[in-house]
Amino acid sequence: MPNLVEITDFTGELAIPQDKFTSSKFSVVRNARQFEMLYDIMGAELATLFIADLDSSGVPQTARFTNLYDAFVEDDNNAVVRSLGIKEMVKRLVYFYYVRENNKIVTLNGNKSNEGENSKINFTIDWFINKYNEAIETAKAIQWYIEENLDTYPEENRQLINYNSIF
Numbered sequence: 001m002p003n004l005v006e007i008t009d010f011t012g013e014l015a016i017p018q019d020k021f022t023s024s025k026f027s028v029v030r031n032a033r034q035f036e037m038l039y040d041i042m043g044a045e046l047a048t049l050f051i052a053d054l055d056s057s058g059v060p061q062t063a064r065f066t067n068l069y070d071a072f073v074e075d076d077n078n079a080v081v082r083s084l085g086i087k088e089m090v091k092r093l094v095y096f097y098y099v100r101e102n103n104k105i106v107t108l109n110g111n112k113s114n115e116g117e118n119s120k121i122n123f124t125i126d127w128f129i130n131k132y133n134e135a136i137e138t139a140k141a142i143q144w145y146i147e148e149n150l151d152t153y154p155e156e157n158r159q160l161i162n163y164n165s166i167f
Contacts, residue, residue: 001051002058004034004090014095014131022102029098034090041139042068042146043157058087064152068142076144083141084134092135099128133163 007026010016016026038047050068053060060069071085083089139161146153 002054002056003030004058004087005030005094009091010095014091016095016098025102026098029101030094033094033097037089037093037135037139038086040159040161041142043155043159045155045157046153049155068145072141072145074145081141081144082137083145084138086142089135089138092131096128096132096135129164136161136163
């Protein structure tokens with residue numbers, strides 16, 4: 001099965017260290033999470049068809065699925081619907097889970113986060129949650145697009161998805 005994202009995609013604001021210590025941890029998270037949201041957005045049957053349409057680089061081959069994969073901005077009455085595209089959505093989700101699951105040390109006394117005397121936090125929890133919510137915003141936009149084009153996506157069975165909050 002092809003991958004939608006590779007560790008080399010994670011640079012800039014979504015940077016993940018790319019070394020021998022993190023690549024295996026990244027692969028575990030990616031393999032567990034990269035298709036998870038697709039099943040929620042599309043339903044099992046449509047997501048399975050989408051995944052089957054991916055080439056070895058993780059890019060869909062038919063226009064039907066390229067329309068979902070690519071970024072778009074559409075008007076909807078008095079609103080604008082924006083999608084970053086499936087790859088960007090998956091990047092944000094994998095990043096969220098990778099950081100959440102790998103910023104801890106498991107000890108006999110419980111899970112602890114790394115904290116050094118001279119270290120400083122590079123981002124706040126709000127920023128971290130915002131990256132997740134950007135993925136959800138794109139997921140909702142893709143669901144809207146599917147709903148607007150039900151003749152093209154009759155297999156859809158989208159699920160309710162929600163934003164995350166720290167409160």
